[in-house]
Amino acid sequence: MQGRVARAFDAGWSLRQPAPFGARARVADSSDLLARALAILNEEVKLWQARRTADAWSGPILTESKADRKFKVARKAKAQSESPGDPAHIVSVRATVNGAVLSLSLDPRSSLLDVLREQLALTGTKKGCDHGQCGACTVHLDGRSVVSCLTLAVQADGRRVTTIEGLSPPGGALHPMQQAFIDYDALQCGYCTPGQIMAAVTCVSEGHATSPEQIRKYMSSNICRCGAYVGIVAAIQDAASKMHGA
Numbered sequence: 001m002q003g004r005v006a007r008a009f010d011a012g013w014s015l016r017q018p019a020p021f022g023a024r025a026r027v028a029d030s031s032d033l034l035a036r037a038l039a040i041l042n043e044e045v046k047l048w049q050a051r052r053t054a055d056a057w058s059g060p061i062l063t064e065s066k067a068d069r070k071f072k073v074a075r076k077a078k079a080q081s082e083s084p085g086d087p088a089h090i091v092s093v094r095a096t097v098n099g100a101v102l103s104l105s106l107d108p109r110s111s112l113l114d115v116l117r118e119q120l121a122l123t124g125t126k127k128g129c130d131h132g133q134c135g136a137c138t139v140h141l142d143g144r145s146v147v148s149c150l151t152l153a154v155q156a157d158g159r160r161v162t163t164i165e166g167l168s169p170p171g172g173a174l175h176p177m178q179q180a181f182i183d184y185d186a187l188q189c190g191y192c193t194p195g196q197i198m199a200a201v202t203c204v205s206e207g208h209a210t211s212p213e214q215i216r217k218y219m220s221s222n223i224c225r226c227g228a229y230v231g232i233v234a235a236i237q238d239a240a241s242k243m244h245g246a
């Protein structure tokens, strides 16, 4: 993890590699939404830690242990005590998503990725690892790339979210980066492509596309299991000249 953080700072990716929760809480000082979300998450962490402490066996879990059962019962009791409409567990968030101002009621624990996909049906943003490791879920928050699986939806309150669906106007020409990915055959299965394109756009707009080495470094947190990296770098170089010329 240390190495990843160091590389992130080295490449100026503080937003792409989210800081620990404590550090991120400072970003939302103006709102209590994040504090509420963190309080609920902390409760869950305590439950999980209690389960780990109670579970003496540290090897692979082949059968459900006593501690597992206790954990599940505690979670179920907690869930039952929270009615779905409990205002303590539903928050209102107002965000601009792909140009549309939306008011959302959501569980403060929801990730931005889940809200985009499950609540707003914006399924262009992909869920790969759900752990901040693959970059498939990259979207823009106020014009900066973030991994939406590690971004709480409440962090989008009052901010601008852009997904792959909002990168070019409906019915209009493709964004130069989208066109370049097609022209340079920079994909195979396409699963990583929305995240690659969103990251590639900020790679250029933030000035990290002046050489193939710089592009590779910036893009290294977006994994392509099909190995389309050569085409991706070529596409970014081509789009960079068009974006700068725009």
Ligand code: FES
Residues within 6 Å of the ligand: 126, 127, 128, 129, 130, 131, 132, 133, 134, 135, 136, 137, 138, 147, 148, 149, 150
């Ligand atoms: S799904 Fe978010 S980084 Fe992999």
Ligand code: FES
Residues within 6 Å of the ligand: 186, 187, 188, 189, 190, 191, 192, 193, 223, 224, 225, 226, 227, 228
């Ligand atoms: S094109 Fe298949 S994972 Fe990248």
